[in-house]
Amino acid sequence: DQQVKQNSPSLSVQEGRISILNCDYTNSMFDYFLWYKKYPAEGPTLLISISSIKDKNEDGRFTVFLNKSAKHLSLHIVPSQPGDSAVYFCAASAHNDMRFGAGTRLTVKP
Amino acid sequence: EAGVAQSPRYKIIEKRQSVAFWCNPISGHATLYWYQQILGQGPKLLIQFQNNGVVDDSQLPKDRFSAERLKGVDSTLKIQPAKLEDSAVYLCASSAQGVMDSPLHFGNGTRLTVT
Numbered sequence: 001d002q003q004v005k006q007n008s009p010s011l012s013v014q015e016g017r018i019s020i021l022n023c024d025y026t027n028s029m030f031d032y033f034l035w036y037k038k039y040p041a042e043g044p045t046l047l048i049s050i051s052s053i054k055d056k057n058e059d060g061r062f063t064v065f066l067n068k069s070a071k072h073l074s075l076h077i078v079p080s081q082p083g084d085s086a087v088y089f090c091a092a093s094a095h096n097d098m099r100f101g102a103g104t105r106l107t108v109k110p
Numbered sequence: 111e112a113g114v115a116q117s118p119r120y121k122i123i124e125k126r127q128s129v130a131f132w133c134n135p136i137s138g139h140a141t142l143y144w145y146q147q148i149l150g151q152g153p154k155l156l157i158q159f160q161n162n163g164v165v166d167d168s169q170l171p172k173d174r175f176s177a178e179r180l181k182g183v184d185s186t187l188k189i190q191p192a193k194l195e196d197s198a199v200y201l202c203a204s205s206a207q208g209v210m211d212s213p214l215h216f217g218n219g220t221r222l223t224v225t
Binding site: 004042 | 150217
């Protein structure tokens with residue numbers, strides 16, 4: 001039952017360039033979407049979120065885009081920094097039932 | 111504010127043994143969650159408490175897993191008996207209200223290895 005999918009297990013980008021992480025979902029009832037960032041041996045921490053009534057939310061270097069018709073969201077990080085290297089989980093929620101993707105490991109090379 | 115506290119950080123047991131994990135949520139957070147994260151997968155919800163009542167335990171393998179949240183604060187998750195496939199990181203999270211009002215705050219997790 002994979003309602004949230006992150007098809008790229010890993011991504012490597014050069015420092016200063018843009019990182020684009022993608023996420024697809026199948027449940028049209030999801031109304032709130034989140035990106036969590038996870039460092040090794042730590043719990044996930046909320047990075048940015050977006051409600052289904054919006055198509056874009058920006059917070060500094062991080063922007064989340066939501067395309068409801070395609071059931072797709074993406075996280076853009078620009079410019080990427082080495083400290084952004086982590087695993088990024090996409091999550092989607094309906095009625096407080098949250099589902100997570102399998103994660104994408106981002107590596108930002110100096 | 112102090113974060114979600116979990117213990118132990120690591121646990122290694124043999125199959126068929128029992129194990130218990132403890133979680134102390136952020137003070138005042140009414141909702142508490144236990145997630146299982148198997149290597150290479152995203153966190154999967156096992157059980158959700160609202161105060162000391164269970165909201166959702168549909169994905170909890172009730173033949174071997176149990177959880178309680180006495181007095182609506184701390185929570186324990188128990189596995190008895192453990193199987194090899196239970197090897198995972200067990201994450202506790204809490205939120206003040208629902209997801210949209212107050213996103214989840216996660217603890218650092220307990221890494222369980224079953225041999």
